[in-house]
Amino acid sequence: MSTEWRTWSRASRCRPQRIARPRDESEVVAELGRAAAAGQTVRAVGAGHSFNSLVCTDGTLLDMSSCAGVERIDPDASTVTVRAGTSLAALNTALHRAGMALPNAGTITSQTVAGALATGNHGTGLAHGPFAGLAVALRLVTADGTVRDCDERSDPELLRCARTSLGALGVVTRVTVRVVPAFRLRSAPGSRPLEELLDGFDEWAGSADHVSATWLPWLDNASTRALHRTEDRADRGARLRPLLSSVEEVRCGLAGLASRLGPGMVRWVSQTLPPYRPPASYVDSSFQAFSFPQPVRFFALEHALALAGVPDAVRELRGALRRFGLYSPYALLMRVGAADDAPLSPAYGRATGYVNLTVPRSARYVELLRMVEHVLREHGARPHWGKAHTATAEILRPRYPEWDTFARMRAELDPDGRFTNDHLARLLGEPARMRAGR
Template sequence: MSPSAPRASWRNWSGTARCTPRRVLRPVGEDAIVDAVTTAARLGLGIRAAGTGHSFNQLSVTDGLLVDLTRHTGVESVDRTAPSVTVRSGTRLGELAAVLRRAGLALPDLGTLAEQTVGGAVATGNHGTGLSFGPLSSLVTALRLVTADGTVHRLDAAKDPELFHCARTSVGALGLVSSLTLRCVPAFNLEVRQSAAPLEAVLRDFSGWAASAEHVSLSWLPWRRDVGIRTAERTAAPPTPRARLRRYSTTAQELCCGVTGLAGRGSATAVPALSRALSLPVPGPATYVDVSDRVFTFPQPVRFIALEHALPLERTPDALRELGGALRRAGQYSPYSVLVRVGAADEDSPLSPAYGRATGYVNLTVPRSAGQVELLRVVEHVMRAHGGRPHWGKAHTATAEVLAPRYPRWADFQRVRARVDPEGRFAGDYAVRLLGPVGARERAGAA
């Protein structure tokens, strides 16, 4: 690159992270990904990967080489007998779901957003909800990883299992994932039911509630005593007429939250009253059936900031009680509901936020105004005190010192990291803040 060439800048979806890297490459195909890595080595640049930038923190920020994988897209193969799909890492989840639907297949569970890349979602422990469902990364049965020296590792649970399981939740610290094979299931429809219940009744039997349907979630405006409950169960019934309206009604609710956030910019204490005044009636049927990916995801055009922690399932009710008290004492509220989801333990991936424990996920979303962002600190404090592990892709302030004791196999990840990236090519400033410098433990052990 000539020294006078203008540098391209990059920012994330929520506008909370930006950078002007020395170079931005948008490889298409695995050979181009290998070239990107060897170019960085030749120029002595650090590398960070980016998907669609839907993480709320500095994960992809670099002043070296930013490898934007959003053009490295497409389904490479579908195996209907396994069943499984092999997909390039820059493919968006919604695009993957559409291809699978045409092939009569589906992913068993998804989070709320179809726009993000498979590689970015897997790398950060993205999850949906349901006690029988682990994070998206737990569906990965094989992946191809390009490490700092340009080697392409073809990984699965039999070939180099340690690197494979670490690479399933890697926050981009081990190399560039070129493609992934994910376990699928035959396509299915879900019946959605929405209801309300007193919060305390749900918290008293939280594990019973969590097991009450295949997919459960709870939405709670913390100034209220009741919560909205959404369950989804498999059904052989066809989609209900106008079911799609429900999907867009969730988008419309988020638009209202955005407007309430703007109206309450000066005073977050006014949010409950504004929220009552500005909320929309929910159109369409209360109980409905639709194809699975349209039930799991909905368009999310309004920009916001979210913080989410993965808690031990059994500690989640007490954490929510304490959170209600802390928010009332703070006297400030977000127009967005606190969203509670659940998930199965991830038994093998050392940096999975669900590692080793059935999990309750507690998410707070806030508008981007400064007063609201302060609320995140209140929530983070409570979540940490209850054993919470922050979502790798969401807002948080945790450093390696805070994170290491929360992950029993932290040292295993660090050993693998030192093996495949000994010079710290993928260790940007933020990755070092999160994970510490590469090889710190190994050097301490040798000294």
């Protein structure tokens, strides 16, 4: 009997006929041969931290977590070569020991390198593109079992497409990523009226190496966080932060449970339980400062907008969220990033502002997510590939100037749709030969 597989958030589940755990490239090649002989489709999975059905299959699921480990850190070239199933946490630890670091990162480190690449994972900072933009070389096994290496010189077009591929081009087994000397960051929290933040959004976005802002719809003020590079040593606030963040996550989780008693309960619980007080200002290693524990499972939506379009989009959202009748206990999160050139990167071709909404795992929040998605879509947003969304190829294609570049690469590397599933068919259309066979 087949075993059920579920995402971290439990938002999606499937029953693959086979779950394989290849330990190296040769085992990946063997699994692809086996799947082809059995007429099965194949999906690779990293840590299962996407909030949709990207990974789901009723064929073969390739769990890449055993294809892990750092192969080489090259301080002269400022690169690290790592196996695709390595978690970002393990990568951070290995880099830290070698006096190196990733220049930027998102809020957790459980994801695998390949999963983070494939979905356009990002942190925040106007000088920093998505994680995938750091990849200077990678190796993938394509549908017919061919092992392809690409880098910026040998095959820049394949590299660009494979950097953010949704797992549609092949199984990535190895990646070389640009790194920097290890550094520390000072975290400085702040608060200001949301309207003031939006009025000066561009200026605020460039005011520190990494900035983020959160806002609860029933409040007038937004909370801000700036991370500045510093030579100062890590201090006591750094040790407290994981604890305080966990308490805040639990508080949101409890408010989410209370929402089942009535929509007004979210605001009541959020205001009654002691509010989150971030450590005033503290210093920590970069990779510790970027991330925080998120022990409570949730659903999330995130969209990438042109940076200049964020203020109007958030102003419209403010009204829509206040009218909706059900609040999320989690604050709306705003982050920023540099443009990217991978054809399917949500940051393709434009300085980007990311707007994220997290909600409790309850069916009553699905409508709220749909409403927010609708508002952001009207502002030219592109959905985060790893988060909840309902976009289709028809909606996405006009938003990606190099959509056809990726489509051609997919048709060349996977003409029979070995790596497709229902979710990808909705997003990217059906692969070349399936269409021709109709």
